[in-house]
Structure formats: structure tokens, C-alpha cells
Amino acid sequence: MKKEILKELKDRLEKEKENLEKELGSFAKKDLKLAGDWNTKYPKFGGGVGSQRLEEAADEVEEYLNLLPIEANLELRLKFINSALEKIKKERYGKCEKCKKEISLERLKSYPEAQSCLKCPK
Numbered sequence: 712m713k714k715e716i717l718k719e720l721k722d723r724l725e726k727e728k729e730n731l732e733k734e735l736g737s738f739a740k741k742d743l744k745l746a747g748d749w750n751t752k753y754p755k756f757g758g759g760v761g762s763q764r765l766e767e768a769a770d771e772v773e774e775y776l777n778l779l780p781i782e783a784n785l786e787l788r789l790k791f792i793n794s795a796l797e798k799i800k801k802e803r804y805g806k807c808e809k810c811k812k813e814i815s816l817e818r819l820k821s822y823p824e825a826q827s828c829l830k831c832p833k
Contacts, residue, residue: 720823721799724792731789739782751778791824
């Protein structure tokens with residue numbers, strides 16, 4: 712792969728990593744004990760009284776439960792991006808993890824964190 716193309720893909724991966732970490736940081740915080748893991752922050756609404764407080768508590772739980780799958784999805788994308796960046800560093804980028812053949816440049820340009828070619832089953 713040409714150095715210019717590799718640099719372009721690396722830059723895109725680094726920018727996407729930055730964006731994902733920023734998005735995750737808006738509702739989760741890094742787990743310092745487990746690399747690559749983020750923990751969704753439990754939302755804190757006002758301190759209403761009586762039935763208003765119960766409704767706010769239900770809203771807190773609902774918001775928290777809605778954020779959990781988003782966190783998991785963003786973490787997974789971040790994991791793939793970090794893996795691709797590590798492969799670039801070790802000069803192993805662009806190889807299918809299943810068949811070990813080159814991943815097409817078109818695929819890498821559209822999905823730079825691709826781990827497999829289109830011919831291999833997911």
C-alpha cells in the first residue's frame with residue numbers, strides 16, 4: 712500500500728478515534744482498571760418530591776438503559792479503530808484476519824477499521 716494512502720487512512724482512523732472518545736465522554740467515563748472499557752454515568756435529574764420524584768427516577772433509569780447499548784456500540788467501534796491503528800504501527804494493516812489476504816483498497820477506504828475482506832464470512 713502506498714505511504715500516502717496509508718497516512719490518509721491512519722489520519723481518518725485517528726480522527727474517528729478522537730470523535731468516538733469525545734462522544735463517549737459526553738455520557739460515560741473511562742474505566743481506569745479495564746483498558747478499552749467505558750462506564751455509562753448514571754444521569755442525575757432534579758430532586759422533586761412525591762410523585763414528581765418517582766417520575767424523575769423512572770426517567771433516570773430509562774435514560775441510563777437507553778445509553779448502555781450506545782456505549783457498547785461505541786466501545787466496539789473504538790476497539791476496531793485501536794486495533795487498526797496498532798496494525799499500522801506494526802506494519803500488518805490491510806490483511807484479512809481470517810484468510811490473511813489483502814483487504815481491498817476500496818473496502819479500506821470506506822471502512823478503514825475493517826478486519827476482514829468481503830469474501831470471508833463475518
